[in-house]
Amino acid sequence: SVTFNTLLKALCKEGDMEGARAFFEEMHGEGIAPDSFTYNILIDGYMKAGEVDHAKSFYTEMRERGLKPDRFVYNILVAGHCKFGREEDGDQLLREVLTMDLLPNHPALDLMIARFCWAGHLDDAVGLLWHMLDKDGIPPSVFAFNSIVAGFSKARMVDDAFDAYRVMLKFGLTPSASTCGSLLMGLCKKGKLQEARELMDKMIEKGFCIGAEAFTILIDGYFRKGDETFALTLWHEMEQKGISPDVVAFSALINGLCKVGYMDKAQEAFVNMSRRGLVPNNFTYNSLIGGFCKNGNMTEALRLESEMRKKGLVPDIFTTNIIIHGFCKLQRMMMANSIYMHMYSSGLVPDIVTYNTLISAYCKAFDMVNAVDFVNKMSADGCEPD
RNA sequence: UUCACCGAUUUUCCA
Numbered sequence: 001s002v003t004f005n006t007l008l009k010a011l012c013k014e015g016d017m018e019g020a021r022a023f024f025e026e027m028h029g030e031g032i033a034p035d036s037f038t039y040n041i042l043i044d045g046y047m048k049a050g051e052v053d054h055a056k057s058f059y060t061e062m063r064e065r066g067l068k069p070d071r072f073v074y075n076i077l078v079a080g081h082c083k084f085g086r087e088e089d090g091d092q093l094l095r096e097v098l099t100m101d102l103l104p105n106h107p108a109l110d111l112m113i114a115r116f117c118w119a120g121h122l123d124d125a126v127g128l129l130w131h132m133l134d135k136d137g138i139p140p141s142v143f144a145f146n147s148i149v150a151g152f153s154k155a156r157m158v159d160d161a162f163d164a165y166r167v168m169l170k171f172g173l174t175p176s177a178s179t180c181g182s183l184l185m186g187l188c189k190k191g192k193l194q195e196a197r198e199l200m201d202k203m204i205e206k207g208f209c210i211g212a213e214a215f216t217i218l219i220d221g222y223f224r225k226g227d228e229t230f231a232l233t234l235w236h237e238m239e240q241k242g243i244s245p246d247v248v249a250f251s252a253l254i255n256g257l258c259k260v261g262y263m264d265k266a267q268e269a270f271v272n273m274s275r276r277g278l279v280p281n282n283f284t285y286n287s288l289i290g291g292f293c294k295n296g297n298m299t300e301a302l303r304l305e306s307e308m309r310k311k312g313l314v315p316d317i318f319t320t321n322i323i324i325h326g327f328c329k330l331q332r333m334m335m336a337n338s339i340y341m342h343m344y345s346s347g348l349v350p351d352i353v354t355y356n357t358l359i360s361a362y363c364k365a366f367d368m369v370n371a372v373d374f375v376n377k378m379s380a381d382g383c384e385p386d
Numbered sequence: 387u388u389c390a391c392c393g394a395u396u397u398u399c400c401a
Contacts, residue, residue, distance in 0.1 A: 009387065040387045047388095075388040114390060143390095150391065178392045185393075216393045252394040286395040293396095321396040328397090357397045 005037050012045030017054070020045055036067045044076045075111055110144045117151030122160075125151060133167070142168070146179045153186030161186050177209035184214055188221035196221065197234075204241075212238065216249045223256030231256055247273070251283040258291025266291055282308075286318045293326030298335075301326055315346075321353050328361035333370070336361065352383045 004027050011020040024042060027034060039062040046055035059077065063069065109132060116125035125148055132140045145168040152161035161183055168175060175183075180203050187196035196218055204210050215238040222231035235253060238245065245253070250273040257266035270288060273280065285308050292301040301323055308315055320343055327336035336358060343350055355378050362371035375385060 005387080012387095037387060044387065072388055077388095111389070118390065147391075176392095181392060213393050218393095220394065246393095248394050250394085255395060258395095281394095283395045288395095290395070316395095318396045323396095325397060351396095353397045355397090360398065 001032050001035060001038070004032055005035075005041060008038060009041050012041055012048070015045075015049060017045055017049050017051065034065075036062065036070055036073070039067065040070075040072050040076060043073060047076055075115075110141050110147075113140070113144045114147035117147040120151075120155070122148070122151050122155060122157075129164075140171075142173050142176055142179070145173065146176055146182075149175075149179050150182035153182040153189075156186065156190060158183075158186040158190055158192070175203075175208055177211060177213060180208055180210060181213055181217060184217045188217055188224075191225065193218070193221050193225055193227070210243075212243055212246050212249045215243065215245075216252050219249070220252045220256065223252075223259065226260075228256060228260050228262070244276070245273075247278050247281060247284065250278060251281070251287055254284060255287035255290075258287050258294065261291070261295065263291050263295060280311075282313060282316055282319065285313065286316075286322055289319060290322045293322055293329070296326070296330055298323075298326055298330070298332075317348055317351055317354070320348055321351075321357060324354060325357045328357055331361070331365055333361065333365065333367070350381050350383075352378075352386060355381075355383055356386075 004023075008020055008023055008027075011017075011023055020042060024034070024038070027038075039058055042058050043055045043062075046052070046058065055077070059069070059073065062073075109128060113125045113128050116122070116128065129140060129144065129148060132144070145164055148164045149161045149168075152158070152164065165175065165179070165183055168179070180200075184196050184200060187193070187199065200210060200214055200218060203214075215234060219231045219234050219238075222228070222234065231253075235245075238249075250269060254266045254269050257263075257269065266288060270280065270284070273284075285304060289301045289304050292298070292304070305315055305319060305323065308319070320339065324336050324339050327333070327339065340350060340354065340358060343354075355374055359371050359374050362368070362374065378385060
């Protein structure tokens with residue numbers, strides 16, 4: 001039966017559910033009894049093909065045969081439900097899962113909570129969490145809480161995220177770096193910088209995992225809020241704590257400095273990071289190029305772009321859009337246009353941002369002929385005016 | 387047989 005399962009899996013992987021089904025029937029004919037593995041494979045195959053009803057009917061058949069559903073099948077069903085599911089299916093599934101009587105820290109439950117969160121079914125996730133909390137004794141894992149905190153933060157429901165965080169602490173669990181990061185991110189996105197800052201201090205006090213990642217979130221947040229002074233204060237604080245900034249941290253710093261026009265500081269940071277052996281990537285270069293474009297220094301912007309190539313980096317659609325925008329702002333439409341035309345030969349396809357930039361620049365120059373011309377060109381690149 | 391998330395870069399003076 002192992003052999004049959006392997007073959008069945010191969011058929012499912014190819015998406016040949018017809019074949020898989022026929023093969024399954026044949027298996028029957030040969031008198032080989034399908035086991036739970038067999039059903040899991042079939043159900044997974046149907047779920048991946050988006051045929052939820054077929055998947056469910058095999059699930060029912062499996063139970064009718066007295067085969068006990070295991071944690072794998074629930075993971076498959078939950079994953080499928082999150083992708084294609086309808087409300088009723090979810091409720092029913094949840095009830096079935098709850099009657100399984102798994103231990104609260106069972107990995108299957110963790111994963112289910114996580115999946116519900118990723119699919120935006122936060123209510124289902126919390127329902128499951130409460131169920132786990134009811135069965136006193138063993139607390140759910142950091143992983144489960146982590147998903148819920150991240151889910152709520154992403155949905156901009158920071159208060160709920162905080163509740164979950166507090167419950168987590170009550171259980172004596174140590175939030176992971178990403179739990180901390182999600183919460184801080186949620187606060188920053190809502191503009192609650194002060195709260196984020198205080199929270200981070202508490203996290204550091206408690207010895208939680210606060211590194212360059214968490215600092216980057218706050219530094220970036222303060223730059224966005226327009227408080228570059230405090231952003232820089234945090235940068236120094238980070239270094240004093242012996243946390244060494246990585247490429248992402250440096251890129252965020254450079255980006256923030258460029259946005260407020262502190263080009264010499266940005267360049268200084270750029271030199272500094274190389275000195276520490278960090279290799280600037282597209283994000284770093286794009287930020288810097290954007291800064292020069294903002295200042296109208298297109299010579300330097302273009303020089304950096306060729307420096308990228310020399311270092312083996314490939315300027316991307318962001319780089320190009322930034323430069324095009326730079327020329328557009330100066331109303332140097334010949335240059336903007338020529339860069340646009342060069343995109344194709346370097347394997348780049350202009351996107352909606354490219355077109356919006358060019359069209360709005362031509363409109364500002366009262367050149368409606370060219371503006372309309374670009375609107376017409378959009379569809380050839382698979383763009384629709386938005 | 388199911389295995390994720392997680393910080394940095396581009397257009398829209400207005401919204």
